[in-house]
Amino acid sequence: MTQQAIPVEVARLSKRFGRVQAVNDLSFTAQPGRVTGFLGPNGSGKTTTLGMVLGLLRPDSGAATIGGAPYAALERPALTVGSALSASFHPAHTGRAHLDIVRRAIGVPVSRVDETLALVGLDGAADRKTGGYSLGMRQRLALAAALLGDPQVLLLDEPINGLDPEGIRWIRLFLQHLASEGKTVLLSSHLLSEVQQTVDDVVVIRRGELAFAGTLAELQHGDGERTVLVSAADRPGLAQALQRAGAQVHGVRGETMRVSGLEPDAVGEVALAAGIALSHLSVEESELEQSFLELIEGGATDRAPAQAAGGATAPTAAASMEGGAR
């Protein structure tokens, strides 16, 4: 069966809690077939936004839609959208029991429990109580619950938080695989470094407002210039060739040289033309982190090529996240 491509669109969404403007005129789109990172510091409005997308919170204005309809208007919401807003469970329930409760509620066959347990690699721990699960196992169980209905859209709140490197690698490959099947994957995080290997697109919010929406590459290139890290057996020869091509080169005596003023492909071409074999070529990662920090600390909102999302109507869902003590 061919699955439908379902974007998540947030259009001019606003939400205030008393004096706190948690989300302010926020617009972005999470596209099918892409993993979108929804990034911002603690308290910037990520969970509130996801709550509005899921119809758990009523927006003051604007709208969030899934394939053009508000969550509450979806015919079979749990089979369209899977969500994991928290990784906490009844500690006396086994992983299997938790999934069984969810699958009954959303009306999917019992066979999905074992299927999703296997998908997230929890089959060996299915009959253990969740109270004894590690954080990584709880994250996997939350993901399994989100996947029960085989949804086309996944909304995950901080799914990588607390995972060990093996867990991060696993979830990265897993979410990228889901996106490669055409699913829409939106995951929040307060750390760019945590998700930068996982996401294709990035939405950055700061104090409830859009600071950036675009691809990871666009975020990286935002300031124009990138630093290229390069190494070769003949570093002095490479440095000379690069300088002749107009680059600034630092760290010739070290293992890796830092090159600015030339794009990575141009650095490769200069090396080739000079007959020097490269043993390493990459873009300095910290620059991406720097772009992100500048965005969340402010003053860079004019860099935001916000994707328009329009034509939506306000959700009518019950407000079950409203008024919760924070």
Ligand SMILES: Nc1ncnc2c1ncn2[C@@H]1O[C@H](COP(=O)(O)OP(=O)(O)OP(=O)(O)O)[C@@H](O)[C@H]1O
């Ligand atoms: N139910 C609520 N009642 C009052 N204030 C709230 C409520 N929910 C969120 N807030 C406030 O709205 C702002 C945004 O919170 P939100 O949880 O959406 O941010 P976040 O980006 O998800 O942060 P975190 O990463 O810490 O979860 C914060 O100032 C928070 O204290």
